[in-house]
Amino acid sequence: MPIIPAELVVSNPSIDRQEVKRRLLAGETLLTDTADHLLEVVDVLQSYGVVLNAYSINLIYQAERQFLNPLPVFKYFDGDLNPIRLWRHLNHDRINFEYAEYCQKAMFWHATGGLDAYLDSPEFAENCRRIIAARRRRDPLLALLNPLAPGFLPELIRSAATTHALGQFWRVMSDLFLDLATAEREGRVASIPQVVDFIRNGLVAAAANPITYAVEIGGESLWVLPPEANLTFLVDVAVPYVEAVFLRGTPFLGTVSFNAQAQQISPDQAQFTYGALYADPLPSMGAGIPPSLLMQDMYRHLPERLHRWYRERTRGEGDVRVKICMSFQKAMFCVTNAAINGTMPHALGSPDPTHQAANEAYAGAWAERLGIARTDCLAA
Numbered sequence: 001m002p003i004i005p006a007e008l009v010v011s012n013p014s015i016d017r018q019e020v021k022r023r024l025l026a027g028e029t030l031l032t033d034t035a036d037h038l039l040e041v042v043d044v045l046q047s048y049g050v051v052l053n054a055y056s057i058n059l060i061y062q063a064e065r066q067f068l069n070p071l072p073v074f075k076y077f078d079g080d081l082n083p084i085r086l087w088r089h090l091n092h093d094r095i096n097f098e099y100a101e102y103c104q105k106a107m108f109w110h111a112t113g114g115l116d117a118y119l120d121s122p123e124f125a126e127n128c129r130r131i132i133a134a135r136r137r138r139d140p141l142l143a144l145l146n147p148l149a150p151g152f153l154p155e156l157i158r159s160a161a162t163t164h165a166l167g168q169f170w171r172v173m174s175d176l177f178l179d180l181a182t183a184e185r186e187g188r189v190a191s192i193p194q195v196v197d198f199i200r201n202g203l204v205a206a207a208a209n210p211i212t213y214a215v216e217i218g219g220e221s222l223w224v225l226p227p228e229a230n231l232t233f234l235v236d237v238a239v240p241y242v243e244a245v246f247l248r249g250t251p252f253l254g255t256v257s258f259n260a261q262a263q264q265i266s267p268d269q270a271q272f273t274y275g276a277l278y279a280d281p282l283p284s285m286g287a288g289i290p291p292s293l294l295m296q297d298m299y300r301h302l303p304e305r306l307h308r309w310y311r312e313r314t315r316g317e318g319d320v321r322v323k324i325c326m327s328f329q330k331a332m333f334c335v336t337n338a339a340i341n342g343t344m345p346h347a348l349g350s351p352d353p354t355h356q357a358a359n360e361a362y363a364g365a366w367a368e369r370l371g372i373a374r375t376d377c378l379a380a
Contacts, residue, residue, distance in 0.1 A: 017371030
């Protein structure tokens with residue numbers, strides 16, 4: 001079976017590459033400014049902010065308190081294991097932390113940006129050596145097994161570093177989305193352009209936040225990501241997150257063939273288009289489909305205003321998770337829009353021809369990728 005061209009993924013997109021580029025260079029928002037869009041984006045991001053708070057807390061707990069734990073059976077309990085919470089967990093009355101881990105694995109696997117560059121550095125290798133040496137003194141089994149597979153523990157430490165960095169990123173985004181909802185309620189945000197500006201300003205304000213990570217072994221604090229690595233929020237974590245989760249993503253088991261002869265999956269990870277901006281809004285609620293897990297988490301925390309808006313449309317409660325998925329996709333276009341605006345090489349109004357050329361090239365590169373995404377949702 002031949003590879004399906006990326007252009008066929010979207011049927012009759014309402015905004016093509018040229019229009020995406022034009023809007024970016026004109027300082028316009030990708031999502032059309034309507035009252036319904038404002039309600040959808042603000043409220044779905046408020047729900048997402050609540051969920052991200054739980055994701056962030058759990059990822060940081062896993063990275064710090066479940067570090068190199070060979071059997072992390074209770075890793076989703078944040079150290080608060082009690083009968084009521086265990087019962088709710090068994091009855092699936094809980095946050096789906098598996099989705100958070102899916103995003104972490106996507107970042108870890110696609111391996112882009114400054115964080116991954118540091119994880120390949122000699123300095124990080126030395127950090128791993130110190131950590132493993134300290135751990136071996138307290139763990140006879142690890143001391144026995146490490147020489148047999150010397151690359152295994154460094155790989156686990158790399159994964160833990162990505163987990164902690166993602167937790168730090170989501171801490172900022174959770175607060176930002178909840179602040180956005182407050183600003184809209186207070187009348188300080190009343191349009192989609194103001195939503196994009198609010199998110200952009202939040203990203204820019206957090207851009208230089210340091211990303212650091214240390215673990216405690218035997219009462220000794222050891223750096224995994226030290227301050228000397230000079231890792232920061234925007235360039236080293238936020239941008240790789242957008243690349244891995246918004247754009248590339250991973251093909252879901254059961255939705256495409258993993259058979260290499262079928263050629264349904266590109267051998268080039270850079271060509272993947274399984275991220276949030278490309279996804280069909282059809283949460284199957286099947287076991288293990290990551291977007292379905294997120295939609296369920298957001299459903300549990302929907303603001304009543306948005307929930308009522310959903311009930312008044314099409315099949316009411318019957319397709320509410322599909323509606324959440326569609327609203328979420330619009331919101332992620334706004335977040336991407338804000339990230340692009342915040343990282344534009346030069347001010348859009350600059351009269352300098354070299355600045356204009358750099359901005360045009362930057363916007364053009366984004367337009368090539370976004371032009372084949374689900375741009376049909378932008379004017380709906």
